[in-house]
Amino acid sequence: MSLNDQIKRNSYEVKLASDSSESKEYELSVKAVDYAKTPDIRSQIPRGGVKSRLKEQEEARRRRGKMSLLQRRSLSGWLFALPFVFGLLFVYAPIIFTSLKVTFCDIATDGTMTFVGFKYYQQVYTTDPWFPITIWDGLEDLILQIPAIVIFALFMAIILNQKMTGRAAFRAIFFLPVILSTGIIDRLNSQDAFSDAINGSSGTIDTNTGEEAGGIISALDLQQLLGGIKLGAGLVEYVTNLVNNIFDIVSRSGVQMLIFLSGLQSISPSIYESCQVEGASAWETFWKITLPMISPMILVNAVYTVIDLFTCYDNRVMKLMEQALNHGGEYGGTAGGPSVAGVMAWTYIGIVLLFIVIVALILKSFVFYQRRD
């Protein structure tokens, strides 16, 4: 080990051991004098080699009650995360535990719980007429709505990312639902009889389907349009539903649009420039550059959309749960409400967890990660 190395190592050690800069300087100078006095450094190397020396230092540090840099860093990490860890242990864990425990217990009117085993699970899974059907329909809704929302958000994000006049105004309008379409406003909008009435007042009844032609387009128009192409009735219905529920789709895709926009901004413009130089058309650029580069965001957004749709209060499973909570088993009386709702909730959470894992796995095989560094 050369003299230089020795000095470097010592200075490193001093830096760790001392806190104030003054003492650092002092010790360094002492060491330097030491080396000058003792030119034979080999005598200072411990018998076990450098590693044992490091171990000794570690020991000494521990004896002095000081931590290594790594330990200090990980401790800071815990300190920063402390509020959440604290809440997790003392608030969230007990709540989740109670919520699970409730599903195994009868609750008396004074709140005491008595263990009854799988009674409520049996009730919900075997005798409840609505639950399996509602879960199935809810999942079907999810599967139909996720692609619509993700594709719409991507499409709008690409348009809003282009330079054009009035972009700021359009962006402001498009992100409005993110802050407005929640809670009370969402509920008031969904039961807005007034705008429905205005819509309906100009509509007529479709003579063929018997539906009111109140929506933006009617199934009949679309059937005439698509019927010639011989598309299945299911697809026609799907498209009609999408167009008529455009408000829901738009108002649910705000956060997704923001995430896509941030992804589009992070694609380096030089890639597009080189594409232009090579003579790629906009169509090719989209499929070969934009889509692969944005694909991690598609995964994030798909998962976020599942979570968002699933936790939103007005999907049918949540409504059923609320009904069960207020009216109890088979929604007749009031007994066992929390237990039945709890069973439903945890079953639903389990199914959706599984669903998210499947979606993530499917999408993960398409995701392209750009290697940085």
Added chain:
Amino acid sequence: MDNSPKIKRETRNKIRVDFERAPLSERLKAKFLNSFFFKKVIFLIFKLVLLIGVSYVILYPYITKIFASFMSPSDFDDVTVVLISKNPTIDQYRYIIMENDYLLSLLNTFLISASVALIQTLVCALVAYGLAKFKFKGNNVLFLIVIFTMMVPQESIQYAMQRFFLRFGTSTPIGYLLDAVGLIEGGFVNSLAPLYIMSVTGLGFKNGLFIFMLRQFFKGVPDELEESAYVDGSSTFRTFFNIILPISVPMLITVFIFAFAWQWTDEFYASSSSIFYLSSYWSSDEAIKLISNIAKVPPSLQDYNKGGMLQAAISGTASILIVFPLILVYLVVQNKIVEGVERSGIVG
């Protein structure tokens, strides 16, 4: 005819170019009558139609609500009235503001939303920074738990939450301590404390999303910035507050606005079946007046309330009154929202 430009040298440093320009009509033809220009125009029209169409869909409910809010009760019986009122009046606004305690609700909601949003932003930033920049055992597990909290809808643990906070004095060591001191009597009834406890611990509404967003943002901040601060002798917390927080202001504003708006329109803590607003079964105290409670027919308009159309118009008017302050705040900071998310570089 020789069309090529003639170049004359006037002085040593100056040349003069003479050429015949093509006539204007020829030039315009060349500029506008080609497939490139047609394509551009068609795309522009397509884009504008789409953007304006979707903007219309977004704004439509608010437009109808604004028109309906100025209608008088007689307009609802008149079939010829569609949007524009024949006897415009501001009665709906007047009675909702006067009789449904709008101003008091506004003040209460503002104080609660602002404080809750501030706490949530700060706490989520702290937690996200810890998760993003420090490697420690359990880091990834903690992050997965954050995602899990995002996935459990708060309505589904509503009963357990109520039970937990009602028996707070016997369920946790801290609660036990507070109970022993006499600050709480067994638990929280009709109180704001549960909301603040959930916020301080990063468990509030959609806080998982905030932690996720902020974590992605902090991951994009170069490590060199902090390392140079450490070399200069700054502690981790000082580095966080003096260096990291100032550079992440747009992102923090975004999170703040989300938290503020979602608390503003929140019903979970303010609904009739929730922790604030317990039925007299548990407590006879009057619940705190919040802005989400103003959507009801004011007593003075009760007599006219026949068809349900007035009811719809009134709840529309109420939602305009609820949304109006939010839109003001949004318009002031909406640039920051886009900027904050754009700079975050959220990458998978």
